[in-house]
Amino acid sequence: DAGITQSPRHKVTETGTPVTLRCHQTENHRYMYWYRQDPGHGLRLIHYSYGVKDTDKGEVSDGYSVSRSKTEDFLLTLESATSSQTSVYFCAISYGGASYEQYFGPGTRLTVT
Amino acid sequence: GQQLNQSPQSMFIQEGEDVSMNCTSSSIFNTWLWYKQDPGEGPVLLIALYKAGELTSNGRLTAQFGITRKDSFLNISASIPSDVGIYFCAGQLYGGSQGNLIFGKGTKLSVKP
Numbered sequence: 001d002a003g004i005t006q007s008p009r010h011k012v013t014e015t016g017t018p019v020t021l022r023c024h025q026t027e028n029h030r031y032m033y034w035y036r037q038d039p040g041h042g043l044r045l046i047h048y049s050y051g052v053k054d055t056d057k058g059e060v061s062d063g064y065s066v067s068r069s070k071t072e073d074f075l076l077t078l079e080s081a082t083s084s085q086t087s088v089y090f091c092a093i094s095y096g097g098a099s100y101e102q103y104f105g106p107g108t109r110l111t112v113t
Numbered sequence: 114g115q116q117l118n119q120s121p122q123s124m125f126i127q128e129g130e131d132v133s134m135n136c137t138s139s140s141i142f143n144t145w146l147w148y149k150q151d152p153g154e155g156p157v158l159l160i161a162l163y164k165a166g167e168l169t170s171n172g173r174l175t176a177q178f179g180i181t182r183k184d185s186f187l188n189i190s191a192s193i194p195s196d197v198g199i200y201f202c203a204g205q206l207y208g209g210s211q212g213n214l215i216f217g218k219g220t221k222l223s224v225k226p
Contacts, residue, residue: 031212042201042218043156050211058213090155094212100144100205102214104155 003027004105006091012111019078021108023091025071031094032074033058033102034066036087043090049074050096081112119202119217125225126196132189134220136202144205145185146214147176151198159200160187182207197222 003026013019023032033048035058045058047066055066063085065077078085088109092102119136126132136145144163148156160171162178162185169176173190185204189196202217 033212040218043203043216045213048212056210092155096211100212100214101146101158101161102203102212103158104148106155107153 004091004093004103006089006105006108008108009106010109012113013081014113015082016080019081019110021076021089021091021110023074023076023105025074025093027093028071029093030071030096031102032068033092033094034064034074034076035090035092036060036085037090037107038087046076046089081110083112086110086112117202117204117215117217119220121220122218123221123223125223126192127225128193130192132192132196132222133186134200134202135184135186136204136217137184138204138215139183141182141207142185142204143182143207143209145176145178146203146205147174147185147187148201148203149198150201150219156201192222194224197224 005024007022034046035043037043044060046060046064047058049055049068067075088107090107091105094102117136117138146161147159149159150156160169160176165178165182166180167178176187199219199221201219203214
C-alpha cells in the first residue's frame with residue numbers, strides 16, 4: 001500500500017462546470033503525477049509535480065491545470081469540463097532519484113454530461 | 114509521441130497454463146516496469162527492471178529486460194484464476210525526464226470459456 005488516496009472516487013458533472021480532483025499521499029514522496037485512462041489509449045500523463053509549487057505538463061495537458069501547495073496534496077482542476085474529459089483519472093507517486101517506479105492510487109471515475 | 118507496442122492485446126488462459134506477453138519499441142529504455150490492473154482499481158506494480166539482460170522474478174511471474182534495451186517480456190507460470198486482469202508494460206526512455214513513463218496499451222487476460 002503506497003498510501004495514496006483520491007477524492008472523490010466517482011463524480012458526475014455537467015459540461016462547463018469546474019471540477020477539482022484531489023490526490024493525497026502520506027509518504028512524503030517528491031514526485032506526483034496525474035494520468036487519464038481511456039479505452040484504446042491506455043494511460044496518458046496529464047501533468048506532474050517534482051516538488052511543492054513545481055509542476056510541468058504531460059502529453060495531454062490541454063484543458064487541465066494543477067497545483068501543489070503541500071507535499072502531500074496534488075490537485076487536478078478542469079476549469080470548464082467537457083464531455084471529452086469523461087475518463088478515469090489516476091494519481092501516482094514516485095520516490096524520484098534513481099527510481100522510476102510509480103505507485104498508483106485507486107482512481108476517480110469522472111463523467112461529464 | 115513515443116509508443117510501446119504491447120502484445121498480444123488479449124488472451125485466454127486455462128488454469129495451469131503458462132502465459133507470455135511482451136513490449137517492444139524502436140527506442141532505447143533505461144527502465145521497464147510491469148503492472149497489473151484489476152477492474153475498478155489502479156495499476157499495481159509487479160516487477161521493475163533496470164539493466165539490460167536483467168531477469169527478475171516475483172513468485173510465478175518472471176520478467177526480462179531485453180538485451181537491445183528496446184523490449185521486455187513478462188511470463189506467468191502455472192496460471193490461476195486470480196491472474197485475470199490487464200497487464201501493462203511501462204518504460205522510462207533513455208535520456209527522458211524523470212517520471213515520464215510511456216505505457217503500453219495492455220494485455221487483457223481472461224479465462225477460457
